[in-house]
Amino acid sequence: MSKITIVDIANMCGVGVSTVSRVLNGHPDVGAKTRERIMAAIKETGYVPNDSARNLKRTDAKCIGVLIKGITNPFFSPMIDIIEKEIDRQKYALVLRHVGADEDEADVALELENEKRLRGIIFLGGGAEQSSGKLKNLKVPVIFSTISSSVINEEEVKEFSTVSVDDRLEAKHLTQYLMNLGHKDIAIITEAMLRRSVGHLRLEGYRDAFAERNIPVDEDLIFYVDQNMEHFSTENGYRTTQRILSSNKKVTAIFCVTDLLAIGAMRAIADAGLRIPEDISVCGFDGMEIGRFYNPRLTTIKQPLDQISRETVKLLFDLIESRSSHRHIIFPGELSIGESTIKRYED
Amino acid sequence: MSKITIVDIANMCGVGVSTVSRVLNGHPDVGAKTRERIMAAIKETGYVPNDSARNLKRTDAKCIGVLIKGITNPFFSPMIDIIEKEIDRQKYALVLRHVGADEDEADVALELENEKRLRGIIFLGGGAEQSSGKLKNLKVPVIFSTISSSVINEEEVKEFSTVSVDDRLEAKHLTQYLMNLGHKDIAIITEAMLRRSVGHLRLEGYRDAFAERNIPVDEDLIFYVDQNMEHFSTENGYRTTQRILSSNKKVTAIFCVTDLLAIGAMRAIADAGLRIPEDISVCGFDGMEIGRFYNPRLTTIKQPLDQISRETVKLLFDLIESRSSHRHIIFPGELSIGESTIKRYED
């Protein structure tokens, strides 16, 4: 009942361990009947090679690590699917790893690197925050996908790549779109000032739009989500919007920095007996599938996740094969107009 | 630039490897200044212990493995959060692993078991399909969470535990609820006959409801999702509903075996210019958060994921500490009535 090893299999079959090893790794140079015998023994005993021991010895291992901060976030789902396929197409294996809220992504990456003999690493989510220092210790190329390059500093530019949209710019466009509909009293729901969060970037874009028209931003129209719960959750959008509605501030449009927040916002508005978009226009950011199915359809900035995912993998392999140095690729977002925004009614 | 090991650190500090190892693992029996020196060297070199080598030698390691089939499925998100916290409370570490669509969950489990010296395994999603044979080779307790125990056979009863709702029974209740609203022409959107899928189970519950009233099931009202895309996706619900609407069959209610399908269905109905629930009632199954935020709110069977998650971890530790043998726990679902269902209008 104790753990069975390659040695046991070898003994059972009366062969050397190397022969078993050859069978395990699909080497051709082994007798047909010997192979049969070994295969049978493996099946019978339910023997499974110890991956730790393998990785310890192995030198090749064509693996790409994908580390996700907040695997719980449905935003990444479509990306994972595509990345998985693309990596597969290159005959590499994918190692998907969850980074806990309390874990340091760089630490996990470091650990995974020599544990699995990775050839490259992709980060999904996670801010490239304080960890950027540790990233230097990684010996394989690193790409942050979906992380705006605008948040990284000069030192970091050469240490890793990024593939994303320009969060700040797109947020400005979206705000301008609302302005062009006649809206002036535009509230924004965003994340509390974390130095490099998308919430912060998109808020900056919002400010840019106002600045460009020389309109001062009404700071009372900036609403921060509840820090005590999942920041970008539907529930948080709901509660924050309730705060907006009970604030007595005049608001004809709400810019939610995330689609999920927007859905919560729309529910709150409906529950308050107001109409969308007639009474209040709502827009989100990200272009999640659910927004297209919501009622009303959500106006949002659609991130081209297909392209971003594909380009991420492509760039990574360029990096691995030294065909390129670190780059910072920006894809344009697409304003996807739904039914949740409308021209402001003149009073 | 080559990989730095514990030996290098030991040499740098002029100490033995065991001393370094002690520092690494937080053993108390090491001199203060020696420890300082070693810590400094570690920080300076960016040395990270090789986890494979560790796991190879380690005997203890209090780890629980959580294997998710379809990590892309937002249904599991709230479960993961809770399970993570509960495991943490027991001072165990959580190893979260994604099981690819093509991988065999049992194989992954086997591999992970001796790779990480797991003490127990939790499966989320994944059908306990053909793999049940291999499960015997696992030496640590296994629990399937969210998998109905009704699909397992006598042999399996003692080989692993399950914690779930009774999919079939709950589906019957939901169907009865629709019947009690006066609906007779109730279509169902489900997954094509996979032996143990929840889609199949819930369809059986649907049949049960009809059988109990001695009403024959109109087989033409059973619609199967498109197999060529994600089975339980919103998009699939949308398309399948379009097929329903263009089928010329009279339908006053649609039972979608999943909330996500239901949301797609509602969008399709709205797009066809029909009203929900006046023209067609829609209900889902699962009780996902998004259903409560949708417009109209979705009627569904709410699975008590909190309880299921907590009980799963509790049972697992009972199993680990041999306080219990394998059990099959059923939690009742809760009929959550939203605005998407209504009494059938008499013709």
Next chain:
DNA sequence: TTGTACGCGTTATCAT
């Protein structure tokens, strides 16, 4: 074609 023996980086055991 097959077997032997060494090394991968770490922890545990036993000395010191």
Next chain:
DNA sequence: ATGATAACGCGTACAA
């Protein structure tokens, strides 16, 4: 408090 050394399970030269 610290050091030397034997496993841990496997892959792979190298020998046979």
